[in-house]
Amino acid sequence: MTTEAVISVRDLWKVFGHKAEQVPRSAELSALSRRELMDRTGCTAAVRDVSFDVAPGEVFVVMGLSGSGKSTLVRCLTRLIEPTSGQVVFEGEDILGADKKRLRELRRHKFSMVFQNFGLLPYRQVLDNVSYGLEIRGAGRAERNRRAMEVISLVGLDGYERSYPDQLSGGMQQRVGLARALAGDPDVLYFDEPFSALDPLIRRDMQNEVIRLHREVGKTMVFITHDLSEALKLGDRILIMRDGRQVQCGTGAELVGAPADDYVRDFVSDVPKANVLTLRWIMRDRRDGDTLDGPELSPDVVVRDAVRPVLAAGKPVKVVENGTLVGVVTTEEILGVTA
Numbered sequence: 292m293t294t295e296a297v298i299s300v301r302d303l304w305k306v307f308g309h310k311a312e313q314v315p316r317s318a319e320l321s322a323l324s325r326r327e328l329m330d331r332t333g334c335t336a337a338v339r340d341v342s343f344d345v346a347p348g349e350v351f352v353v354m355g356l357s358g359s360g361k362s363t364l365v366r367c368l369t370r371l372i373e374p375t376s377g378q379v380v381f382e383g384e385d386i387l388g389a390d391k392k393r394l395r396e397l398r399r400h401k402f403s404m405v406f407q408n409f410g411l412l413p414y415r416q417v418l419d420n421v422s423y424g425l426e427i428r429g430a431g432r433a434e435r436n437r438r439a440m441e442v443i444s445l446v447g448l449d450g451y452e453r454s455y456p457d458q459l460s461g462g463m464q465q466r467v468g469l470a471r472a473l474a475g476d477p478d479v480l481y482f483d484e485p486f487s488a489l490d491p492l493i494r495r496d497m498q499n500e501v502i503r504l505h506r507e508v509g510k511t512m513v514f515i516t517h518d519l520s521e522a523l524k525l526g527d528r529i530l531i532m533r534d535g536r537q538v539q540c541g542t543g544a545e546l547v548g549a550p551a552d553d554y555v556r557d558f559v560s561d562v563p564k565a566n567v568l569t570l571r572w573i574m575r576d577r578r579d580g581d582t583l584d585g586p587e588l589s590p591d592v593v594v595r596d597a598v599r600p601v602l603a604a605g606k607p608v609k610v611v612e613n614g615t616l617v618g619v620v621t622t623e624e625i626l627g628v629t630a
């Protein structure tokens with residue numbers, strides 16, 4: 292996976308404090324809990340030995356409670372924060388070795404960030420906020436206005452290009468933030484809790500907006516949230532962090548179906564399983580006596596969508612992948628998840 296990953300993170304540490312560099316190097320110090328490390332050295336280990344890959348076009352969510360290290364981790368990926376040790380390989384290039392000039396190029400052309408507080412310039416109209424990055428790159432006015440209008444339209448803000456940020460609602464301001472991030476056609480979009488400050492209904496709209504945009508533009512996205520339902524809704528895969536460490540990285544179904552430990556189990560305990568698990572997770576082996584002349588479904592069908600066909604069949608439903616029978620599902624397995 293490493294060669295084709297867009298982002299490949301290995302053994303990444305970020306320690307704040309005077310003796311920061313010593314911590315990852317010392318087996319003794321790196322094994323301490325955050326609290327113990329703070330007491331012994333005065334250092335905070337915000338990110339501890341994290342490794343993962345992000346695939347092209349993936350929506351990769353980093354989730355954890357406040358203080359778990361999400362923001363620090365994602366800021367290390369663009370070097371807004373300097374990692375203490377480890378590797379961050381972006382499209383095959385170790386960006387921890389990039390000099391200032393290269394870093395500036397990467398930030399202008401390859402990544403964009405969307406922040407919780409929108410980060411808009413208050414004295415610039417929407418059009419000029421969106422085209423700001425293009426202006427810095429040196430694009431001419433006609434070219435940057437053309438591109439800005441294109442992305443303003445993409446995020447549903449047609450007609451607002453001459454408005455100022457304070458004339459717009461929070462949701463609309465965040466759409467401007469999204470348009471600005473898309474304007475430079477980056478390879479990766481980083482979202483740092485972009486919707487946390489929005490009302491629940493607007494927040495839901497914006498989540499749907501991200502899903503729609505992802506479908507339309509297919510960009511790789513790294514999305515931070517502390518909200519599990521947001522993570523499950525948006526993420527192809529989710530990395531769960533706790534006290535700076537990664538606890539589990541997997542699809543929503545993997546987190547719910549096979550939690551790595553009690554912490555994750557507890558975290559996902561309220562998730563409606565039928566909405567997340569697929570038939571792969573609940574199917575059983577075929578048994579002698581199963582009548583297999585009924586309908587068939589793919590193992591990737593979500594249980595919720597299989598309830599009707601399975602109950603209607605009144606006999607075992609075949610679960611078939613690439614022409615091969617991989618299991619069967621009956622009312623019993625369905626009820627085991629939905630009841």
Ligand SMILES: Nc1ncnc2c1ncn2[C@@H]1O[C@H](COP(=O)(O)OP(=O)(O)OP(=O)(O)O)[C@@H](O)[C@H]1O
Nearest residue numbers: 307335337355356357358359360361362363364517
């Ligand atoms: N500049 C800093 N100096 C010292 N400690 C820091 C610094 N930035 C973050 N920390 C500490 O690192 C830990 C992780 O913080 P971080 O902001 O990454 O967590 P988070 O999961 O993003 O939390 P939140 O959702 O509240 O932003 C926290 O204990 C925090 O206090």
